[in-house]
Amino acid sequence: MSSAYTCVETRARAPEMALDVLGGTERAEALEHLGSCAVCRSYLAELTEVVDALPVLIAEADPPVGFERRTLERMGAAEPRWRRRVGRTAVALIAALAVGAAASIVRVVGVRLAESEPPRVAATVTEARLVDRDGSPLGSVVVPTGSEHVVFVALDGSLPRGAYTLDGRDDSRVWSHVHRFDVGRSAAHFAAAIPDSAWPLRVVRVVDASGSTVARSALHPVGAAARAG
Amino acid sequence: MWSVSDDALLAGLAAGDPDAAAAFVERFQRRVYGLALAIIGEPRAAEEVAREAFVRVWRHASTYDPRRGTVPTWVLSICRSVAIEHLALGPGRPLDPAGTLPADDTGGGPEEAATMGDDIVRLRDALDHLPPDERRALSLAEFQGLTAAEVGARVGVPVFTAQSRIRAAMLRLHSALAREGGRGEGGRA
Ligand SMILES: [Zn+2]
Numbered sequence: 388m389s390s391a392y393t394c395v396e397t398r399a400r401a402p403e404m405a406l407d408v409l410g411g412t413e414r415a416e417a418l419e420h421l422g423s424c425a426v427c428r429s430y431l432a433e434l435t436e437v438v439d440a441l442p443v444l445i446a447e448a449d450p451p452v453g454f455e456r457r458t459l460e461r462m463g464a465a466e467p468r469w470r471r472r473v474g475r476t477a478v479a480l481i482a483a484l485a486v487g488a489a490a491s492i493v494r495v496v497g498v499r500l501a502e503s504e505p506p507r508v509a510a511t512v513t514e515a516r517l518v519d520r521d522g523s524p525l526g527s528v529v530v531p532t533g534s535e536h537v538v539f540v541a542l543d544g545s546l547p548r549g550a551y552t553l554d555g556r557d558d559s560r561v562w563s564h565v566h567r568f569d570v571g572r573s574a575a576h577f578a579a580a581i582p583d584s585a586w587p588l589r590v591v592r593v594v595d596a597s598g599s600t601v602a603r604s605a606l607h608p609v610g611a612a613a614r615a616g
Numbered sequence: 617m618w619s620v621s622d623d624a625l626l627a628g629l630a631a632g633d634p635d636a637a638a639a640f641v642e643r644f645q646r647r648v649y650g651l652a653l654a655i656i657g658e659p660r661a662a663e664e665v666a667r668e669a670f671v672r673v674w675r676h677a678s679t680y681d682p683r684r685g686t687v688p689t690w691v692l693s694i695c696r697s698v699a700i701e702h703l704a705l706g707p708g709r710p711l712d713p714a715g716t717l718p719a720d721d722t723g724g725g726p727e728e729a730a731t732m733g734d735d736i737v738r739l740r741d742a743l744d745h746l747p748p749d750e751r752r753a754l755s756l757a758e759f760q761g762l763t764a765a766e767v768g769a770r771v772g773v774p775v776f777t778a779q780s781r782i783r784a785a786m787l788r789l790h791s792a793l794a795r796e797g798g799r800g801e802g803g804r805a
Contacts, residue, residue, distance in 0.1 A: 402786035403779070408763045437739070437789045439685055441758055442692035444740055448650035451663055455641050458667045462637055462674045539631070571679075578631040 391419040397427045405434035515604040517542070517593070525602045530588055536581040538565065538588060546570045546601065552594050555585040565591070622687035630677035641670055647688065648695045655699040655759050665702050669695035700761035735793050742792030746785055753781035754789075 392400070397420045403409035404417055421428050517526045517540070526542035540553065550569050554562040566579035581588050593602040620628075625643065628636025648669050653662040672694050680690055743751070749771075756762045756770060768778035 399783070402783045403757070403764060405786070406757045406782070408757045408761060408782075410763060433794065434786060434790055436685065437786060437793055438758060439689050439693045440736060440739055440793070441743075441789075442651050442696050443689060443736055444743065445647075445651045445654045445692075447646035448653050450645050450649035450666060451659065454649065454663060454666070455638070455645055458641050458645070458670050459634075459637055461667055461671055462641075463634070578633065 392416045393420070394424060394427055397421065397424070398430060401427070401431045401434050404431060405438045407438075515606045517591070517602050517604045519602050520600075525593075528591055528604050528606065530581070530606060536583070536586050536588075537578055538581050538591065539578050540566075540568075540591075542570065546593070550596050551601070553579065553591055554594060555581060555588045555591045557585055557587055557589055562592070623682060626677050626680055626687050629674055630680075637674065640673075644670075644688070644691055647692060651692055651695050652699050655696070656702065661702065661706075665699045666695065668702075669698045672698060696759070700759075703760060738792045739789060742789050746788060750781045750785035750788070753778055754785035757782050 397417045400409055400413055400417045404414065409417065421431065515528050516524050517528050519525050523545075525545055526540060529539040530537070538553070538555065548570050550567065552564060553566040553568065555565045556562045561584070563582045563585040565581060565585065589606055591604050591606070592600045595601050620639070622643070625636055625640050629640050645666070649662060649666040652665040652669065653659065656662040656665055669691070673691050676694075680687065684690070685693075746754070752771065753767050756767045757764075762770065764779040764782055765775045767782065768775045771778065773781075
């Protein structure tokens with residue numbers, strides 16, 4: 388403990404730490420100092436930015452023929468089954484959720500669909516705000532009324548960390564389990580398949596680990612707003 | 617034809633969307649493969665490294681934090697780590713590192729330079745002005761993952777000298793980035 392470096396000693400080693408080429412005792416002692424010195428931590432973060440930026444300067448190169456297909460196959464091999472059900476509009480919707488505005492949801496969906504599918508789906512996107520018990524916004528929920536029964540959820544991060552479930556129901560009063568998810572440090576986006584028992588989806592709720600409902604959302608069509616967007 | 621932002625594409629990838637995955641790979645493959653090839657120096661192994669980098673990006677897509685850097689920076693830093701791991705496990709590191717930092721005639725080309733952030737332009741400029749010894753030492757550490765002792769052995773100078781060169785190079789680049797106050801646009805804190 389008492390042998391941990393001073394600021395000067397730590398800063399001298401910060402370049403090698405940022406490059407991740409400092410080993411053994413020196414690294415351990417520098418880490419110990421960094422644990423209690425915000426100034427040196429911030430200096431190290433700046434040097435790490437330099438290290439991370441350098442690869443951007445390397446020239447691009449054309450990969451071998453078939454690289455993209457082989458890479459996607461490798462990625463797909465480990466893909467959870469439910470994810471494959473997510474339809475063609477997923478990217479556009481997730482993109483819009485990331486932006487966070489209903490108008491752009493409709494606009495992006497429209498752009499995407501123009502490439503590959505008839506625009507009817509864009510007119511039947513359902514979007515709603517997810518709110519807590521006090522009515523404060525927690526995120527948004529989007530359901531495209533296409534052949535794929537999928538719900539997209541974007542949380543803005545104000546839920547406490549922990550495990551949650553998303554339930555949904557149709558016009559009946561019976562809830563069906565839709566998806567289990569964890570809230571970590573950052574905002575979360577996910578897509579989940581809606582079970583037939585909850586279709587057509589009218590209401591979703593978020594339940595925490597203790598079984599309390601922490602958020603809910605009634606879904607309403609925003610198709611009419613599409614043209615304005 | 618694909619106007620979705622890098623961040624949105626990554627969010628789609630995190631959600632497991634196959635279209636997002638395809639668009640993501642298409643958008644980044646030349647940069648990722650270019651970096652892998654520069655570090656590894658051999659096309660077959662470079663392809664393996666680039667592919668592993670994409671798999672890792674896909675697995676960790678939901679952990680990306682935009683406050684820490686842009687999507688391309690994040691993706692390439694993952695590729696760099698994978699490539700260095702590959703070198704460390706392999707039969708031997710390339711004798712003459714192809715991963716030498718680029719000369720000023722390489723890189724994305726003029727039209728790409730126009731779209732690069734100010735900080736990247738300053739960084740490249742600072743790099744071009746590094747003394748060759750410092751540049752070599754930095755390159756060996758950055759792209760081969762060599763420690764100061766290993767750099768010294770490779771170049772034929774004492775550890776202390778190698779260490780000084782790495783540190784000096786980093787400090788020059790750091791002050792180039794810090795100049796004009798900017799941490800760059802990308803919303804970094
Ligand atoms: Zn300190």
